[in-house]
Amino acid sequence: MESFTPIASTIGGVLIGVAAAGLLMFHGRIAGISGIAGGIFRRQAGDTEWRVMFLVGLFAAGVVWHYFRPMDYRVEIDRSTLALVIAGLAVGIGTQLGSGCTSGHGVCGIGRLSKRSTVATVSFMVTAAITVLVVNEVLGGSI
Amino acid sequence: MKVKIGAFLGGLVFGVGLAIGGMTQPAKIVGFFDFFGSWDPSLAFVMGGALVVYTPVYRWAIRTWQRPIWAPAFSLPTRSDIDWRLVLGSGIFGIGWGLGGYCPGPAFTSVGAGSREALIFGLAMLAGVGAYQVLMRVREGRAGGPSDRPAATVIDG
Numbered sequence: 001m002e003s004f005t006p007i008a009s010t011i012g013g014v015l016i017g018v019a020a021a022g023l024l025m026f027h028g029r030i031a032g033i034s035g036i037a038g039g040i041f042r043r044q045a046g047d048t049e050w051r052v053m054f055l056v057g058l059f060a061a062g063v064v065w066h067y068f069r070p071m072d073y074r075v076e077i078d079r080s081t082l083a084l085v086i087a088g089l090a091v092g093i094g095t096q097l098g099s100g101c102t103s104g105h106g107v108c109g110i111g112r113l114s115k116r117s118t119v120a121t122v123s124f125m126v127t128a129a130i131t132v133l134v135v136n137e138v139l140g141g142s143i
Numbered sequence: 144m145k146v147k148i149g150a151f152l153g154g155l156v157f158g159v160g161l162a163i164g165g166m167t168q169p170a171k172i173v174g175f176f177d178f179f180g181s182w183d184p185s186l187a188f189v190m191g192g193a194l195v196v197y198t199p200v201y202r203w204a205i206r207t208w209q210r211p212i213w214a215p216a217f218s219l220p221t222r223s224d225i226d227w228r229l230v231l232g233s234g235i236f237g238i239g240w241g242l243g244g245y246c247p248g249p250a251f252t253s254v255g256a257g258s259r260e261a262l263i264f265g266l267a268m269l270a271g272v273g274a275y276q277v278l279m280r281v282r283e284g285r286a287g288g289p290s291d292r293p294a295a296t297v298i299d300g
Contacts, residue, residue, distance in 0.1 A: 003174060005165055009185040012164020013192020019157035020193065021200040026149050028211030028218050031157065032299065033248040034236075034272070041276035050150040055251055057154020062255025064155075065162045072162040073256040076170035077244055081263055087243025088250070088264040090235050092271020095247060098232025099220075099299040102166075102246040103157075105233065106190055109220075109299055111197040116222060116229055117299055123230050124237030125176075131241030132176035143242070 020108055023054070032104020033058070034095035078142040098123070146213050158252035164189035167253045169244020169260070176241055220299040229299075239268075 020031035027050060029036075036051045066073055079087070095101045098120055100109060105124075109117020135143050165171040165185050174183030210216055240246050243264045245253065250268055253261030 003171060003181075003183050003185075005171075005185045006188050009164045009188035010192040012160045012162070012166070013189040013194075014196055015156055015160030015163065016189065017160075017193035017196025017200075019153045019160060020197050021204075022156070023150070023153045024197075024201060024211065024217075025204055025208075026212045026214075027146065027153075028214040028216060030219065030299070031153065033246075033251065035299070037247060037251075037269070038272050038276050041273050042280065049147055053147045053150040054154040054157075057151040057156075058158040058248060058251040059154075059255035060151070061155045061158020061162065062167075062252035062257075065159055065252075066256035069162065070256070072165070073167050073253050073258050073261075074170065075244070075258065075260045076168065077173050079169075079243065079260065084243055084260055084263040085267040087239040087245070088267025089271040090239030091243065091245070091247060091250070091264075092239075092268040092273075093275050094232050094234070094236030094239060094271075096232065096272055096275035097228050098234075098236055099229060100233075101236060101248070102190075102240075103248055104299055107193045107197060108201075110190075111194050111201050112219075113198075114220065114223075114299065116220070116225060119225050120229050120233040120299070123233035124240060127234045127237030128241035129176040129178070129237075131238045132173050133179065135242065136173070136177055136180055 016103070016107065020103070020111075024108075030104055030108045032100050032108055034091075034101040035099070035104050038096050080143060083143045094124075149213065157248065158255070160193075161249050161252055162256075164192070166246070166249045167256070167261075172240065172244045172246075172249075222299070 023029050023031040040051050105117040105120040161167055175186035245264050250261050250265045254265045
């Protein structure tokens with residue numbers, strides 16, 4: 001529990017909520033990162049620019065915030081390149097097949113009281129917990 | 144122009160929120176799911192903080208606004224059925240999240256922060272997203288229309 005950060009995490013969550021609420025009020029869109037990214041590949045007229053700009057904003061946040069607080073991007077878990085590639089592929093394919101990720105289902109979907117998003121969130125929480133259990137308890141925390 | 148700047152600012156605030164909340168530290172994500180080690184409940188506070196803001200704003204805007212400020216209509220998910228794609232896809236996503244410690248938003252913003260791990264993870268993630276979407280486009284093209292309505296036309300989030 002030594003790394004528990006309730007205040008910072010609540011503040012971060014509120015900022016995420018403000019950004020998601022802004023995207024809804026101004027653009028009428030759901031702030032689901034996997035959905036925003038997936039839509040770029042579908043190339044529908046007039047639908048691509050806002051998606052690209054949102055992701056550019058996310059990227060820029062990393063550039064700027066890392067300058068002030070590099071410690072917020074520490075990794076501190078032992079993962080091989082192969083494990084990272086498999087994990088990335090699973091997140092890429094899984095979020096498209098499942099129509100959303102932590103932001104789209106976990107925040108916006110649950111915020112909309114969507115049954116689908118609640119089921120999706122339970123599903124990815126359960127498999128993430130099982131994966132961490134296997135990696136930490138069976139493989140000794142390193143893969 | 145304002146739409147583009149607005150989307151950029153949305154991404155910027157979202158990304159800073161992810162970093163302050165601890166979502167860009169894979170050890171904190173793994174720690175949230177590590178019930179048998181040193182459990183770190185921080186992730187629940189990130190989701191709680193976001194929901195406290197988003198839930199009432201959503202209800203208010205959807206009930207009282209005819210349309211969003213810069214768009215002709217709200218673009219919202221309409222499905223309510225639970226299908227195998229939703230459960231299986233989300234399950235696969237969870238495996239990747241637990242394995243790599245990044246979900247899509249933190250991966251994008253951590254690449255901006257210069258993280259080597261996020262770059263490897265992020266490139267594989269984009270390859271997965273792109274491969275799935277291109278495959279779906281090809282399938283729709285062959286069928287002469289959206290053959291795969293759920294995955295193709297409606298994204299929940």
